[in-house]
Amino acid sequence: MNVTIVDYNSGNISSVINSFKEVAKDEVSIEVTSDLKKIKSSDKVVLPGQGSFKSCVDALTSINGLVDTLNEFVIDNKKPLLGICVGLQMFADIGYEEIETKGLGWISGKVSKIDNQNNKYKLPHIGWNQINIVKESKIFKNIENNSHMYFVHSYEFIPEDKNVISATTDYSSNIVCSVEKENIFGTQFHPEKSDKTGLQMIQNFISL
Template sequence: MNVTIVDYNSGNISSVINSFNEVAKNKVKLKVTSDLNKIKSSDKVVLPGQGSFKSCVDALNNIKGLVDTLNEFVINHKKPLLGICVGLQMFADIGYEETETKGLGWISGQVSKIDNQNGKYKLPHIGWNQINILKDSKIFKNIENNPHMYFVHSYEFIPEDKSVISSTTDYSSNIVCSIEKENVFGTQFHPEKSDKTGLKIIDNFINL
């Protein structure tokens, strides 16, 4: 099985690569690339994202044909894709970080700044927080509820269809932490920085 981590120059993804290498060893072939043919021939794709919504969308668009290839992978071929942090946020129709920016439009919704209730909550939301698993998601297989996961973000994904939400965390309000819709998976937290539970989530994705 081939798993590809999309490297589209969106910040440092070494911890994503290292954790997937740790979990994937002897199981799957792991590639880190933006080569369209290699992405097309993959069984699964990981879309990381660091920095702002706009900078990540711009970086995707800067590689000719990449967005079309990802659309084909997800929508036409219905192969599994895991978005991490801004990688998840880009599933939305639109994001409001820096400026209004069009997302990939895979899951209807928007990415807005977390309401910090006039400074009551610090932004970015950074560090460990408990998540509440809301549905029997394939990536949470054999994980007990309320694990602590690692977050770094100031913006949240608000999907129109609440049935896609697989977990939330309580920070100023119920913030969406992960989604699952058919073959599309995403986590707002960083599984690659979330100790053994995070590695288990990565393992679950690889074993889908």
């Protein structure tokens, strides 16, 4: 089995790579690439994302054929994909960071700035916070409700269909921090920075 982490120059993804390699040991091949052929032939794909919605979308679209390849992988072939942080946000139809930017449109919804209630809450939302698991999700196997995960973000994904939400976190309001729709999984938090609980989640994704 092989898992591909898409490297499209979206910031530092070394901790994502290291944590997947740690979990995979020698049993699963972890490849880091933007090579379209390798992405197509992989069993699972991880789409990380750091920085702004616009910068990540721009980086993704600047690699010729990459968006089409990901669409084919996820929508046509229904293979498992995990989006992390902005990787999840790009599932949306549209994002409003910097300027209005079109997303991948895999899960209908929008990405808006967290309402910090007139500076009552600091942005970015950064550090450890509890997650509230709201529906059974394959990636939360053996993870207790109210576990702590590591966050760093100022924008939130608001899906149209609330049934895709698998976990929320409380920061100024109920923020969507995990989604699952068929073969598409996404987390707003960083499993690769979330200690043993995060590694368990990575294990769950690899074992799907």
